[in-house]
Amino acid sequence: MSWNQDSAQKVDSGSKWISAGVEEWMALQETWKRHLVLEPEDLSLTVDMERLFEAFPLIGGLDITPDKKRDNIAYVGLVIMSSKSLEVKYCQTHRATLQTPYVPGFLGFREAPALINAVESLKKEKSDCFPQVLLVDGNGILHPRGFGSACQVGLSLNLPTIGVAKSLLNVDGLNISQIKEQICQQGKRWMPLFGSSKNVLGAALLSNEYVKRPIFVSIGYRIKLLEAINLVFHTCRYRIPEPIRIADQISRQASNRNFC
DNA sequence: GCGACAG
């Protein structure tokens, strides 16, 4: 394996960026992007699901809900389940203080520290539930600079991550209405998303046969797109994969509780 | 300059 062992420190070393501006954030994304190892993708291969479950027996889902009153407070939901049986093994919420505002294209700077804290506390609290892969609510390399929040979380934790976005970030000429057309007329459940540079940026998935709005999957860190797609399909009972959907529910509950 | 813009 050619993964950079000290990646985490390199990402972590940026506590300074909390007070930095968009220019610095851009430069950091460009720098961190170089730590990604993007292997060539053969999307025609067949994935052995049993192998996939062996490689990633526990899958985690992360989501974050902002407090209704306080702009800098949020609640992180972390759910761990068996990737094969979808049995929930761990379910927890964490209160977090957000250090930066949301700026489109820089979601990771707002959310990643809180998400990372939640995962790291799991390692101490219940290490037998520590997952081999994480689903992150947001994009991976399907991003203006190829480094979305899922990459930021994965690189920092040195853990495989998958970005799952509910709407399309317009990058490289990608267009939502074209994608909807194409995915329907092809009669398929998913289609790869190619940038104008002909690289695969991710995939649009129709989670099940009733869903009409696609979700957008891209690799975050240390995983192949085809593996990511198969894991996401397997964990989808509804439009949103179960780990993220439940994480969303519990973080929302926490937000509502603490509001009263 | 204008629009678009994960959560």
Added chain:
DNA sequence: ATCTTGTCGC
């Protein structure tokens, strides 16, 4: 992200 009712369908 949030503000929001009913309604249709599995």
